[in-house]
Amino acid sequence: MIKTTCPLCDKQMVEHTKSQIEKCLWTFVREARNPVAFARINSRTCPECEKKMLDHNPSQVNECVNRFILDVESLEI
């Protein structure tokens, strides 16, 4: 379940339009999975577990990111 606002723009996920969702979700996913880009989001709060992204190990990042994708898709925006 999504517990926080959007990790990129701080709006509620349900307040996004479809194109905003695509942009925020996939930017977040790309940066979370890319060790170089990860520095840009490591102080953000994870939308799934509310820890800082920095406080995840790589397998936790993967798990949270995968859950976030499924949860956002289940909003059916």
Ligand SMILES: [Zn+2]
């Ligand atoms: Zn957003």
Ligand SMILES: [Zn+2]
């Ligand atoms: Zn997490």
